[in-house]
Amino acid sequence: MxxxxxxxxxxxxxxxxxxxxxxxxxxxxxxxxxxxxxxxxxxxxxxxxxxxxxxxxxxxxxxxxxxxxxxxxxxxxxxxxxxxxxxxxxxxxxxxxxxxxxxxxxxxxxxxxxxxxxxxxxxxxxxxxxxxxxxxxxxxxxxxxxxxxxxxxxxxxxxxxxxxxxxLKLRNARERVASYLLRQSRLAGDASSYLLPVGKRLLASYLGMTAENLSRTLRTLEEDGIGVSGARVTITNRARLIALVRPDALMDGRDPADIPPPLAGAPR
Amino acid sequence: MxxxxxxxxxxxxxxxxxxxxxxxxxxxxxxxxxxxxxxxxxxxxxxxxxxxxxxxxxxxxxxxxxxxxxxxxxxxxxxxxxxxxxxxxxxxxxxxxxxxxxxxxxxxxxxxxxxxxxxxxxxxxxxxxxxxxxxxxxxxxxxxxxxxxxxxxxxxxxxxxxxxxxxLKLRNARERVASYLLRQSRLAGDASSYLLPVGKRLLASYLGMTAENLSRTLRTLEEDGIGVSGARVTITNRARLIALVRPDALMDGRDPADIPPPLAGAPR
DNA sequence: CCGCGTGATTGATCCAAGTCAAGCAATCCG
DNA sequence: CGGATTGCTTGACTTGGATCAATCACGCGG
Structure with a gap:
């Protein structure tokens, strides 16, 4: 922070x-x-x-x-x-x-x-x-x-x-990192491997922690089913990761109908 | 937290x-x-x-x-x-x-x-x-x-x-408490003494800290121009408090025209 | 190919803030 | 009035995360 x-x-x-x-x-x-x-x-x-x-x-x-x-x-x-x-x-x-x-x-x-x-x-x-x-x-x-x-x-x-x-208020730094990584995986279509969209310095700032601490946290997360080398994230044990993150639709989900608000069909 | x-x-x-x-x-x-x-x-x-x-x-x-x-x-x-x-x-x-x-x-x-x-x-x-x-x-x-x-x-x-x-991201706990107290004073018409609108347990939770830590922080803030006893807040040295808080219109201010949006006059 | 800058990592250390555990004060109520 | 409840405070201790300081790895331009 x-x-x-x-x-x-x-x-x-x-x-x-x-x-x-x-x-x-x-x-x-x-x-x-x-x-x-x-x-x-x-x-x-x-x-x-x-x-x-x-x-x-x-x-x-x-x-x-x-x-x-x-x-x-x-x-x-x-x-x-x-x-x-x-x-x-x-x-x-x-x-x-x-x-x-x-x-x-x-x-x-x-x-x-x-x-x-x-x-x-x-x-x-x-x-x-x-x-x-x-x-x-x-x-x-x-x-x-x-x-x-x-x-x-x-x-x-x-x-x-x-x-x-x-x-920010309910999760600690480690949980924020883990939930972020899981969420990004979901955005990439539940991919088990993907690239980080932003640099780690920026990511740390977004997650409300220092770059050093993010780096260390990523190391320790290897025990919980996720590995990072460079910008490449690999989920090695999704079940374990999910158990750690305890994802919540109200925090980690996206709003439904994020694309076309009232009319589902859209005009094309 | x-x-x-x-x-x-x-x-x-x-x-x-x-x-x-x-x-x-x-x-x-x-x-x-x-x-x-x-x-x-x-x-x-x-x-x-x-x-x-x-x-x-x-x-x-x-x-x-x-x-x-x-x-x-x-x-x-x-x-x-x-x-x-x-x-x-x-x-x-x-x-x-x-x-x-x-x-x-x-x-x-x-x-x-x-x-x-x-x-x-x-x-x-x-x-x-x-x-x-x-x-x-x-x-x-x-x-x-x-x-x-x-x-x-x-x-x-x-x-x-x-x-x-x-x-939450830019200020530490002490600064959040101090800025909150100063803001409340402003809401009370820059009063030098006022009552807290919520209990301390709730306040601590709002400010993203524990009740114990809030209690301690309030005591240390006496050196910086503000005293609290019970729900009564008294600003003893506003200049010193402001120097500590470094208020920022983009964090501590209120939006102008918070009452009537487009028409400034309003129907009364 | 080397030198440089930027970003990431690692280690050592420190400190803010959380936790646990009592005490204390005010209030409510039988 | 006395006991119980609730909220606040205080102290001792632990810890998560920041800070400081190197080192390392990479990409880039000369």
């Missing part, structure tokens, strides 16, 4: 401007965006209006997209790559979450027209859609279906944060 | 049925509810429909209103008293939050039509409105203003949980 980070590479304003001037919006982007849970239910007209001022951007790894405390100006949706949400206070910082395609972030700040509570930076090279917050609020007012999607997304984000907070 | 609770008083099904049969809805209740941030912006017709099947109930202290894992059936809004949200897992439990008038809880589960992630029980004798979740979703679809209020409320709940999680 309270571990410090290595300083990330900072890019200059010029790099940023350069990216802004060359929006890598592709012809295939809009139809793809249209299928996302957040946007698939809204009326065509609202969608078109919403995206007149939106644009897609490509960012290099390690770029700070959002700084906590700044006013919310754009809703961000990750198309490719991955983005880390992190919080900082008084020379400490920690990872609060990770966003991968096709998740949105800082929706809550945009809806409330408030300042960001967390910062965000790219973990790897990423493509992100930026939608002006004011347009978002307009679309919300005009389109009931979109409003429902937004509320569903917000509720999902809230519930995700509750799950995380429960994990 | 991971501290156990004393077992709470459990009430029988019969008590619960008794309360249901005698809904203590008062003539002054509906107009009052109408003024709440969540309901003040909606159309009169939607409001009336929404509350045809809603009812107000009085509960004794220590009654479990909601059990985690159950499907969401009613939105709850606290009118009087206070309610504890708590989470349990594998013989451990901890307080996750407190709801006082006129806060809503489990809105997210209702919107997603999902199961509760947290349990809830009354801390003291409390009056609560219960609104059927299905009606809530209907009203959401029919009334854009209400949808906006719901989204704002959800966004606020999310942000509150983010603040809590940040506090």
């Amino acid at each position: 309270c571990g410090l980070f290595a300083a990330y590479v900072e890019f200059s304003i010029d790099d940023y401007q350069f990216l802004r001037i060359n929006p890598p919006m592709r012809s295939t982007d809009l139809p793809e965006i249209r299928r996302l849970p957040l946007f698939c239910s809204m009326a065509a007209a609202t969608f078109d209006t919403l995206f007149t001022h939106a644009y897609v951007q490509q960012f290099p790894a390690g770029l700070e997209l959002i700084r906590q405390g700044d006013p919310a100006d754009f809703l961000h949706v990750v198309l490719e790559g991955s983005v880390e949400l992190y919080a900082a206070w008084s020379d400490r910082q920690c990872m609060m979450g990770e966003v991968r395609p096709f998740g949105a972030f800082i929706l809550a700040a945009c809806i409330r027209d408030a300042t960001y509570l967390m910062s965000a930076r790219t973990i790897e090279r990423s493509r992100v859609i930026l939608v002006p917050a004011a347009d978002l609020r307009d679309a919300f007012r005009q389109d009931g279906e979109f409003a429902l999607s937004v509320a569903t997304e917000l509720a999902g984000a809230y519930r995700g944060m509750v799950r995380d907070a429960k994990g | 991971c501290g156990l609770f004393a077992a709470y008083v459990e009430f029988s099904i019969d008590d619960y049925q008794f309360l249901r049969i005698n809904p203590p809805m008062r003539s002054t209740d509906l107009p009052e509810i109408r003024r709440l941030p969540l309901f003040c912006s909606m159309a009169a017709a939607t409001f009336d429909t929404l509350f045809t099947h809603a009812y107000v109930q009085q509960f004794p202290a220590g009654l479990e209103l909601i059990r985690q894992g159950d499907p969401a059936d009613f939105l709850h809004v606290v009118l009087e008293g206070s309610v504890e949200l708590y989470a349990a897992w594998s013989d451990r439990q901890c307080m996750m939050g407190e709801v006082r008038p006129f806060g809503a809880f489990i809105l997210a589960a209702c919107i997603r039509d999902a199961t509760y992630l947290m349990s809830a029980r009354t801390i003291e004798r409390s009056r609560v409105i219960l609104v059927p979740a299905a009606d809530l979703r209907d009203a959401f679809r029919q009334d854009g203003e209400f949808a906006l209020s719901v989204a704002t409320e959800l966004a606020g709940a999310y942000r509150g949980m983010v603040r809590d999680a940040k506090g």
Whole structure:
């Protein structure tokens, strides 16, 4: 807990401007965006209006997209790559979450027209859609279906944060590590071997412990059915691991209907 | 962390049925509810429909209103008293939050039509409105203003949980206690003396520490400008306390416009 | 191929916070 | 009034996890 980070590479304003001037919006982007849970239910007209001022951007790894405390100006949706949400206070910082395609972030700040509570930076090279917050609020007012999607997304984000907070308070570090590894296995289709999606330093920060302690914990977990070498995780004894983790749908599960909120079929 | 609770008083099904049969809805209740941030912006017709099947109930202290894992059936809004949200897992439990008038809880589960992630029980004798979740979703679809209020409320709940999680990860136990005490002082109008709103056992659980450790920490905080005897908190040196806490608007502050979301004036 | 930087590991040590076990104070109630 | 219950405090002790300090392994550019 309270571990410090290595300083990330900072890019200059010029790099940023350069990216802004060359929006890598592709012809295939809009139809793809249209299928996302957040946007698939809204009326065509609202969608078109919403995206007149939106644009897609490509960012290099390690770029700070959002700084906590700044006013919310754009809703961000990750198309490719991955983005880390992190919080900082008084020379400490920690990872609060990770966003991968096709998740949105800082929706809550945009809806409330408030300042960001967390910062965000790219973990790897990423493509992100930026939608002006004011347009978002307009679309919300005009389109009931979109409003429902937004509320569903917000509720999902809230519930995700509750799950995380429960994990922090109810489990110790070892249990958090084990449950994380088991959950990742599930995400990979109950694979018995998979690669860690983030570096160990970051993972430790996310799990609320130091990198050193994570390293040691991983060693001791070999006795409980899971081995890690490099980024490769191998489950050697799933039953034993499950007995240790005592998985709970309310902490480790995902919400059902995480994809299309009200209509199960989706428009295609 | 991971501290156990004393077992709470459990009430029988019969008590619960008794309360249901005698809904203590008062003539002054509906107009009052109408003024709440969540309901003040909606159309009169939607409001009336929404509350045809809603009812107000009085509960004794220590009654479990909601059990985690159950499907969401009613939105709850606290009118009087206070309610504890708590989470349990594998013989451990901890307080996750407190709801006082006129806060809503489990809105997210209702919107997603999902199961509760947290349990809830009354801390003291409390009056609560219960609104059927299905009606809530209907009203959401029919009334854009209400949808906006719901989204704002959800966004606020999310942000509150983010603040809590940040506090857990970035601050140690002593800092959490100190910041909590300072925050409560602010809530009491920057009073230099006030009463703790919850018992110390519960407070410790909320702050992610044991009751014993809270007790010790409070004693050591006397050197840093704050004294506690019984439930009475007295700030003896605010400057020193602030220096210790290093308050941060992104963790300790409240969202602006927590009351009426879009329209600042409000209907009064 | 080497030198470097970054990230991961390991070991030694320390400290914050949990645990266990009594004591104490206030409240409730027969 | 006295006993029981409940909640808070205190002390002695243990321990999980942080910190500090090297070392190691890898990927990369020169």
